[in-house]
Amino acid sequence: MNYTRAVLALGSNLGARSDTLSAAVADIVDPPEVRLLAISPIVQTKAVGGPAGQPDFLNMVIAVETTLTPTELLRHCNAVEQKHLRVRDVRWGPRTLDVDIITYGELASSDPELTLPHPRAAGRAFVLYPWSLIDPAAELNGERVGELAAKAADFADIVPFDGFENLHGVAGAVE
Numbered sequence: 468m469n470y471t472r473a474v475l476a477l478g479s480n481l482g483a484r485s486d487t488l489s490a491a492v493a494d495i496v497d498p499p500e501v502r503l504l505a506i507s508p509i510v511q512t513k514a515v516g517g518p519a520g521q522p523d524f525l526n527m528v529i530a531v532e533t534t535l536t537p538t539e540l541l542r543h544c545n546a547v548e549q550k551h552l553r554v555r556d557v558r559w560g561p562r563t564l565d566v567d568i569i570t571y572g573e574l575a576s577s578d579p580e581l582t583l584p585h586p587r588a589a590g591r592a593f594v595l596y597p598w599s600l601i602d603p604a605a606e607l608n609g610e611r612v613g614e615l616a617a618k619a620a621d622f623a624d625i626v627p628f629d630g631f632e633n634l635h636g637v638a639g640a641v642e
């Protein structure tokens with residue numbers, strides 16, 4: 468079996484964010500076709516783009532190896548989003564779970580259904596920074612992801628997530 472290494476970015480800014488991310492990682496690597504290689508710490512980040520006043524995100528990155536094709540992997544990630552009640556309405560709006568494919572091996576694709584590497588990853592510290600923690604040697608557009616992270620506008624707003632989910636003030640949480 469030929470396994471391809473893929474990097475996936477997860478984000479959540481509604482509901483029990485850290486529980487959702489943990490459950491989503493388990494769901495992503497549940498089928499035998501997807502094996503977990505590395506898992507980043509969770510970071511808390513300010514929402515980039517979208518409506519003003521959104522709750523902060525929790526973001527993380529995982530590396531997997533998979534026998535799924537790129538399209539199959541996208542469908543699988545979409546199914547995991549659906550399971551966690553992802554609702555798509557406002558572009559870049561709040562969501563319980565977002566799973567993006569950042570890289571799939573060395574594949575480059577400009578297909579709008581699946582653009583690889585992810586077209587906005589190189590400017591997003593909320594993706595690049597956690598990625599750099601699990602793979603410091605990784606490069607995007609010929610540059611180390613940690614260096615790209617430090618140059619990204621949202622880098623200064625990233626804080627570690629201490630694991631305690633304070634649900635007060637997180638939209639969708641039971642008060």
Ligand SMILES: Nc1ncnc2c1ncn2[C@@H]1O[C@H](COP(=O)(O)OP(=O)(O)OP(=O)(O)O)[C@@H](O)[C@H]1O
Pocket residue numbers: 541555558559560565566567568569578579580581582583584585586587
């Ligand atoms: N690398 C990729 N990973 C995930 N989805 C992708 C990718 N490239 C293209 N897409 C397409 O993007 C569409 C919109 O995705 P989605 O609604 O998750 O966007 P978003 O997460 O709000 O914004 P962004 O794409 O900026 O992260 C999906 O239906 C998918 O087909």
Ligand SMILES: Nc1nc2c(c(=O)[nH]1)N=C(CO)CN2
Pocket residue numbers: 477478479512513514515516517524526559565593
């Ligand atoms: N901080 C942060 N901002 C975002 C995020 C995200 O995951 N984290 N995802 C987006 C669309 O994918 C748009 N903006």
